[in-house]
Amino acid sequence: MIDLVEIHISSGAGGDGATGFRREKFVPRGGPDGGDGGRGGDVIFEADTGLTTLAHFRHRNFYRAENGKPGGSGKRHGGNGFNLRLKVPVGTEIQAEDGQAWDLDEAGKQVVVARGGDGGRGNARFSNSIRQAPNFAEHGLAGQELHLRLELKLLADVGLIGLPNAGKSTLLRAVSHAMPDVGDFPFTTLEPVLGVVDMGYDAFVMADLPGLIEGAHEGVGLGHQFLRHVERTRVLVHVLDASSATALEDYETVRREIELYDPSMAERPEIVALNKVDLPTARDNAVTLKSSFEGHEVIHLSGATTEGTRELTQSLLRLLHETAPKSDDSTEMPLPVLRPRGRDRLEVEQIGGVFVIRGERAEQDALKLGESGAEALDELQERLRRRGLEKVLRRAGARPGDRLRVGAVELEWHG
Numbered sequence: 001m002i003d004l005v006e007i008h009i010s011s012g013a014g015g016d017g018a019t020g021f022r023r024e025k026f027v028p029r030g031g032p033d034g035g036d037g038g039r040g041g042d043v044i045f046e047a048d049t050g051l052t053t054l055a056h057f058r059h060r061n062f063y064r065a066e067n068g069k070p071g072g073s074g075k076r077h078g079g080n081g082f083n084l085r086l087k088v089p090v091g092t093e094i095q096a097e098d099g100q101a102w103d104l105d106e107a108g109k110q111v112v113v114a115r116g117g118d119g120g121r122g123n124a125r126f127s128n129s130i131r132q133a134p135n136f137a138e139h140g141l142a143g144q145e146l147h148l149r150l151e152l153k154l155l156a157d158v159g160l161i162g163l164p165n166a167g168k169s170t171l172l173r174a175v176s177h178a179m180p181d182v183g184d185f186p187f188t189t190l191e192p193v194l195g196v197v198d199m200g201y202d203a204f205v206m207a208d209l210p211g212l213i214e215g216a217h218e219g220v221g222l223g224h225q226f227l228r229h230v231e232r233t234r235v236l237v238h239v240l241d242a243s244s245a246t247a248l249e250d251y252e253t254v255r256r257e258i259e260l261y262d263p264s265m266a267e268r269p270e271i272v273a274l275n276k277v278d279l280p281t282a283r284d285n286a287v288t289l290k291s292s293f294e295g296h297e298v299i300h301l302s303g304a305t306t307e308g309t310r311e312l313t314q315s316l317l318r319l320l321h322e323t324a325p326k327s328d329d330s331t332e333m334p335l336p337v338l339r340p341r342g343r344d345r346l347e348v349e350q351i352g353g354v355f356v357i358r359g360e361r362a363e364q365d366a367l368k369l370g371e372s373g374a375e376a377l378d379e380l381q382e383r384l385r386r387r388g389l390e391k392v393l394r395r396a397g398a399r400p401g402d403r404l405r406v407g408a409v410e411l412e413w414h415g
Helices: 170-173 221-228 246-261 262-267 280-290 309-322 360-369 373-387 387-394
Strands: 004-012 043-050 061-066 084-089 092-096 101-104 110-114 145-152 159-160 194-199 204-209 234-243 270-275 296-299 347-351 354-358 403-406 409-412
Touching: 004 221, 004 360, 043 061, 043 092, 043 101, 061 084, 061 159, 061 354, 084 092, 092 110, 101 110, 110 145, 110 262, 110 387, 145 360, 170 234, 170 262, 170 270, 204 309, 234 246, 234 309, 246 262, 246 280, 270 309, 280 296, 280 387, 296 309, 347 387, 360 373, 360 409
Parallel strands: 004 061, 043 084, 159 204, 159 234, 234 270, 270 296, 354 403
Antiparallel strands: 004 145, 043 110, 092 101, 092 145, 194 204, 347 354, 403 409
């Protein structure tokens, strides 16, 4: 089972605006007619119930959405790039290196992880009564690039936990139609296995989670590969080999690893299943062990003979109903809280005789206009002036004629 992958994604870049002029014979009022570039495609993740692993990401680690098309003459706008839609199993968590995170915990849920770059505007957009023949257009903005970690955490109602060879796989076979591997050696189950327990009038999903050993919270043995999937289960069944002389110590070992990994997981409802009571020694031990678990529901059972499995499934169904998320019957929709967006302020710093200007919109304008000629640089300086450039430059001690740098673009301040 592939439940952890790392991939690199990139949304599409915006298409460049066009610089064009209408020059048809006998057609008055020609002028600029360059169209806008199209917007780049987004990268969208969608939770799909038809998938159970992340194996389809195994042989490819870079995904890119389509770029926007450039504009054309005749005010023809470029087409938008197609969105890239990546499907993942329900229960997948997505984490980016910059700390952003998304949780696809519902079927059909979609999130836009990377938005496409804006398309550049064509020169027809910049024509006015004063500048009637602008000879420049904007470049499209690049898309977003992210390195992502995809982590699948199974969504199951009940999780079977316990040391290796406690009989979890045999128990899952006994109560469902799942067919996990069974053997008389440790670590028979190397990946989680899901089974549906059909009660006739109701049903729930049970997960056979790989056994763990001491130090699992630090990654020892199957370590985090096991504990990751416990996070999403609502009820735990702690399966113990009642024939073992160290059954009580085995229980404490597993509980300690869960608490060290995530203390909140240790607070979930738990049933202690004393397994293998079909063996004479185990049946005798089970009677003695039961008194050691005061405050817990303890069930004697045998996965091999199905003894006690009916009692276990009925108890689990009762616990699931008791811990079911409470639905909100309120029909009133909360009023949205509207807050003004923070103003993008210009900041100026003098570095080696050059005044470096910083600001999100200023740097975006520099990317759009930086390589489009002298007219474009004049337009860039005019946009900066409207955002208060003169005030912040004079405060920093700048004078007309000084060199300015915005992003990768250098220009002379007109004052």
